[in-house]
Amino acid sequence: MLTYHVIQTEPGVVVQETTRPLPRRMREAIEEEVQVMLDLGVIERSQREWRSPVVLVPKPDGSRRFCIDFRRVNAISKFDAYPMPCVDELLDRLGEPCYITMLDLTKGYWQIPLDPRSKEKTAFATPSGCTISP
Numbered sequence: 026m027l028t029y030h031v032i033q034t035e036p037g038v039v040v041q042e043t044t045r046p047l048p049r050r051m052r053e054a055i056e057e058e059v060q061v062m063l064d065l066g067v068i069e070r071s072q073r074e075w076r077s078p079v080v081l082v083p084k085p086d087g088s089r090r091f092c093i094d095f096r097r098v099n100a101i102s103k104f105d106a107y108p109m110p111c112v113d114e115l116l117d118r119l120g121e122p123c124y125i126t127m128l129d130l131t132k133g134y135w136q137i138p139l140d141p142r143s144k145e146k147t148a149f150a151t152p153s154g155c156t157i158s159p
Contacts, residue, residue, distance in 0.1 A: 032143040033103040071157035076150040
């Protein structure tokens with residue numbers, strides 16, 4: 026693997042949030058999504074100290090998007106101060122290309138693996154227990 030994503034936080038600081046009250050139909054939707062991710066191998070069951078709550082966000086088509094509320098993790102994370110270059114500037118550096126290819130990766134956040142030491146920071150709480158990204 027060329028790279029791993031690292032979540033940098035101060036040593037000894039842990040985020041431990043509990044699940045939020047949800048209607049039964051939403052709990053079922055969460056458990057279905059968790060089962061799909063478990064089957065795909067992108068998460069695994071865990072009993073880590075870290076945990077963030079799950080939220081279902083409404084989409085324009087009326088369905089709901091499975092999300093994890095990482096605001097408290099983000100609040101204690103150290104971020105890289107180097108900004109991504111402007112896309113227009115990057116394209117200008119290419120000169121006159123014959124072809125340009127664009128890729129849109131499905132579930133892009135699953136495309137770069139987490140550093141093993143950062144995995145616990147992505148743990149999330151569901152009504153039936155705690156899970157974590159592998």
